[in-house]
Amino acid sequence: MALINENYLKLQGSYLFAEIAKRVASFKNENPNANIIRLGIGDVTKPLAPAIIEELHNAVDEMASAETFRGYGPEQGYKFLIQKIIDMDYNPLGVSLEDDEVFISDGSKSDVGNFQEIFQTANTVAITDPVYPVYLDTNVMAGRTGYYKADGHFDNVVYMECNAENQFKPDLPKEKVDLIYLCVPNNPTGTALTRTDLKKWVDYAKENQAIILYDAAYEAYIQEEDIPHSIYEIEGAKDVAVEFRSFSKSAGFTGTRCAFTVVPKSVMAFTQDGKTYPLNALWNRRQTTKFNGVPYIIQRGAAAVYSPEGQKQIRDIIAYYMANAKIITEGLQSIGLQVFGGVNAPYIWLKTPNGMDSWSFFDKLLSETHIVGTPGAGFGPSGEGYFRLTAFGNRESTEEAIVRIKTKLII
Amino acid sequence: MALINENYLKLQGSYLFAEIAKRVASFKNENPNANIIRLGIGDVTKPLAPAIIEELHNAVDEMASAETFRGYGPEQGYKFLIQKIIDMDYNPLGVSLEDDEVFISDGSKSDVGNFQEIFQTANTVAITDPVYPVYLDTNVMAGRTGYYKADGHFDNVVYMECNAENQFKPDLPKEKVDLIYLCVPNNPTGTALTRTDLKKWVDYAKENQAIILYDAAYEAYIQEEDIPHSIYEIEGAKDVAVEFRSFSKSAGFTGTRCAFTVVPKSVMAFTQDGKTYPLNALWNRRQTTKFNGVPYIIQRGAAAVYSPEGQKQIRDIIAYYMANAKIITEGLQSIGLQVFGGVNAPYIWLKTPNGMDSWSFFDKLLSETHIVGTPGAGFGPSGEGYFRLTAFGNRESTEEAIVRIKTKLII
Known part of the structure; x- marks a missing residue:
């Protein structure tokens, strides 16, 4: 049955x-x-911006002729886009990445939703309250939570309250947690964490062998100097954090669908018997097995975001x-x-x-x-x-x- | 940790x-x-065919102006494409579907890989041998199998041998199985099942309260009269089968990425205590929570497949x-x-x-x-x-x- x-x-x-x-x-x-x-x-x-439109047309034309037609591309995305992301979004921040540490996808919602798959069900999840519902719902679906309670919370989830009293900056959990979802700048509160704030989280993750799932979908809107554009600006983050970024809000791609996830090869989680295991290899296996890449046309459009x-x-x-x-x-x-x-x-x-x-x-x-x-x-x-x-x-x-x-x- | x-x-x-x-x-x-x-x-x-190229260009142009720009679309896909699929791929076969029974996606690999999520881990999976590896690997990842054995098989999976002796037509399993993956026409063997062959499978699924996951990615290549184009041509299939289709091989979309999955509202699985539950509602919840739809531009291109x-x-x-x-x-x-x-x-x-x-x-x-x-x-x-x-x-x-x-x- x-x-x-x-x-x-x-x-x-x-x-x-x-x-x-x-x-x-x-x-x-x-x-x-x-x-x-x-x-x-x-x-x-x-x-969409004119430079993107122009490049989308160019890519469509390429699909019309056998010489320039593209069939299956790399599941992880084309290098022409990945290299632009590294050169223009990360290197200027002093963050170096290799091209197999960036995975192009059809959206941060997909990546944020799917990423939990590579962790054991028994891990304890910490989310902020209020929160973007996808972090929570995908963990409920995976059986990583208990039942919904009368107080509006699920059992076996650590909720970190964000309110005017703490300036919408979550306190470090008192319990030991394994997976921490942070959205900076934040949806829905519109607030952000400074470098000093984030350092505490990276240190907590290191001490507790936890992983930070860092959703930076609104990074392009940062105006203030002390708000980092990437968690990898924080010392040690490359050992404990995965970063989700998207063209949805930075370049109006909500209906055009392109995003990416950064999984440094130095980010390690653990096997039951305490051995370290790189998340990069697990995510690569997940994506190559269950995903076939973003349309070539769309990746070309996304690459145009990086032209002058x-x-x-x-x-x-x-x-x-x-x-x-x-x-x-x-x-x-x-x-x-x-x-x-x-x-x-x-x-x-x-x-x-x-x-x-x-x-x-x-x-x-x-x-x-x-x-x-x-x-x-x-x-x-x-x-x-x-x-x-x-x-x-x-x-x-x-x-x-x-x-x-x-x-x-x-x- | x-x-x-x-x-x-x-x-x-x-x-x-x-x-x-x-x-x-x-x-x-x-x-x-x-x-x-x-x-x-x-x-x-x-x-890509000229009609598709033309429509992709038209859609790109729409994204360039505020009046015709498209942001987030329905996660399940635009009705303009869903309706064409129903009218042209299914109605001529005598199969009627409602528009919320068809889910547009970025590929059959994604859908085939993700669909198992909505089932309990304890279910027994049956696959053919040889097989398209995604059916097996995604069930391994989900913990629905045991370990790999020296004979090249995983424990707790029912393998249905296909060889010249049985004309590459799998025998009904002797064990009771819950989820059955069938690929018709078949990758890799290139063979197909007739209406008579498939009727046995539908009857087996009904008797055993099993679900058939029917991968019809190569449907467009069918030449012979007695090979059904859809499993829903078989009486009773709408109660037990989900069908995966793709534009990858039918319209050259391997690098353009568009597919769809049909989940009739009459297909039921079961709760632990024996109540029926519609897979359509579960898949809809899965897709709306973890997916944000196929690019508008690409859906327009796919719709052009249905023009004369x-x-x-x-x-x-x-x-x-x-x-x-x-x-x-x-x-x-x-x-x-x-x-x-x-x-x-x-x-x-x-x-x-x-x-x-x-x-x-x-x-x-x-x-x-x-x-x-x-x-x-x-x-x-x-x-x-x-x-x-x-x-x-x-x-x-x-x-x-x-x-x-x-x-x-x-x-």
Whole structure:
């Protein structure tokens, strides 16, 4: 009898965005003429940069002729892209990597979700609360957690609370943990960890023979000097950390799909009998067995991100989104709201006024200003009392949203 | 202490293609002027069809403007592609599907590799021998097997021998199995199962509450009337079978990456306490949690396969490869070799002459004719004494290869 993986039954419904959609639909039904502005989404809106478009066309043309056609490529990605990543994203930070330490993929969601496969089920996982749900859900599916509890947490997971009191910087766990997920700059809080903050984590990982799974999908948005662009800027990180990066938010690839994961050959985990084993070899085996690489056309497009024109064009787009972030941040602050993030990330995380819960604030914002955001409670129990707005809208509607908040929101 | 998934250590090295490369390199070193013809690869060589190229360009252009730009799409794929698949690949066979029963992906290798995740580890897996290694390796990684044994098999796996004696048609297992991998038309043997053959499997699955994982990646090459194009042509299959299909071999997408998996909502597996549970819901949860969809550009290219021009163009390419298959088959038969496959698949599976083992024949073919093929033993112990040639070369080198085999191979 074919039995299902019952760990899937422990998962909670993907309640957050469904519930948002339901409430928005109901509001629209009652207010058919309302001009709703959506500042809840984590998706980009600007088109691909011209340098990328040009290279995508070139690559499509190559696929049209037998001489330049590409069939199966390396599962790990083409060297022409990997070398650009190393030369332009890492070497300038003083980080050297070999070309078989970078794995091109179709998305950080896939990589972050799949990476846990190469670890034993018994490992203890630490995640922040609030958190990007993929870290948690993929470990639930793998049986690395217990059941969901009434307090909104799963058994056998170490949750690290992030709130205004600790400036959204997770404390080192009191328990011994084995796998630590960190997202810097953070989704959903928009906050970041400094070099000093991260050093503590690298040291903890070394002492506890733990692995840090470092999600740097929002790296391109970092503006401040003391926020590292890569965990490998931290001494010792190359022994304990894997880094996930993506073109989704840096170059608008959310619908174009390209990302990469860095697994230095010096990162070691352990066998049951205490021998070290390189994660690079395990991940390489995982990817070559279960993945066949990113489309050649798409990898060519991603490589164009590193041309001088590509670099300028994507920086302009990021600057545009970050100007939106500033408009939102300053607008909210001007009416006395407490605001976090928005400086090194396209996410603004605000404390709901008057101790209001996240969903009540969602309803209030929607009914008074016709703006849709994301209730913080949707990212975990510690997100309760917070609310996420994003800077990925266009300028006009972002400005209009702030005018409405200033003039119509009753605090 | 972060512990690795030690099931990975049970895997055997991917010895086959590395060993081939080594022997070819050594031969070239000793024979620098030899003109080597490669008939070992499973990769296509013809460029993408013009209709596909045109649509890829159109989609790239859409990504260049804010009005038509696409960010995150549905993880399960765009309806414009799913509907074409249902209308053109399934409805003409008398198979009706709903649009949430088809999941677009980046490749059958990914889907075939990932699908086992939604089943319990304790399930018993049945595979053919010889076999496409992904079925086996991904189950080894998941801990669904025991250790590798001296006989070339893993413990706790049911191997179904396929050889000339049973016409490469696996017998129903004597043991009770839960998950059955079938590849029709078959890689590596190039043979296929008829409707009558498949009905036995569907009946077995129903009786034993097993699931058939049906890999139909070579469906487009079927020429004979009694070979079904989909397992859903068989009565009852919609209750017990999942079907994997790909644009890799049907439309030359090996480097362009698009495939799909059909999971009818009526396919049920079981919970430990005997309740039924739909695989569709589990796979949907797996894909939405760990995957973010195929690039919009690529899905548009795949949709062009279904235009009248696209259909004609890809059929011409398949006819070209199948003409190669005929040349190879007839050439080998003309010198008295026993040949299988090549009629409904681009693979020719030959019995090595004089009881020679696969690797000895590899060396003989290479040294006498300068042709590279694939030793059958590389696909499993029952592949010993067989050898695979593929029809994906160009016409000129395929014809030249047969001339050499006829004139230079000493049998």
